[in-house]
Amino acid sequence: MPRGDKSAYTDKQKRQAEHIEENYEKHGVPKKEAESRAWATVNKESGGGRKSGSGRKNHSKS
Template sequence: MPTGNKLAYTEKQKRQAKHIFESERERGLSEEDAERIAWATVNKQDGGGKKKRPHH
């Protein structure tokens, strides 16, 4: 599933994207479309890939 550099994403974000990807595939979308939707959804929810924030 992963294309591009996903190093900036947390494990939680990666799990969320995988779950969304699998759901979209079950709905009949192509792998490309399912992946695009999965990462776009994670980005919309979290504002993009990011490591854990330091506590201030």
Template structure:
């Protein structure tokens, strides 16, 4: 299997990578870098391709990258809105 081959990834993993890549593109990151980061995130979460064949099947999904991104986004939003809050 040549380097960069995505044949062992499921459709769900490919969709996940595409969605992550879109998020990076919205932040202004170049297309190549966004794709690289997206697949790195999918690999970290799923430990590589999930299609049958080879070793390492049945591992749990590591959600720490998504959790970390959510925390960062939440903090950023809270910082942006802190001056706009009104007292009731």
């Protein structure tokens, strides 16, 4: 998959990124920077593309 390809993301993740990007643009961030920040935020929150569903619990040690 080439860099920048968003096909591995769920529709929900794409919508989240779009809303985040719009909010950044509303606050004066340039479009390209807003898009970059939005996807970084989605990745931080979800861990990347297509990872939703059952059996995906985090079993990290305390």
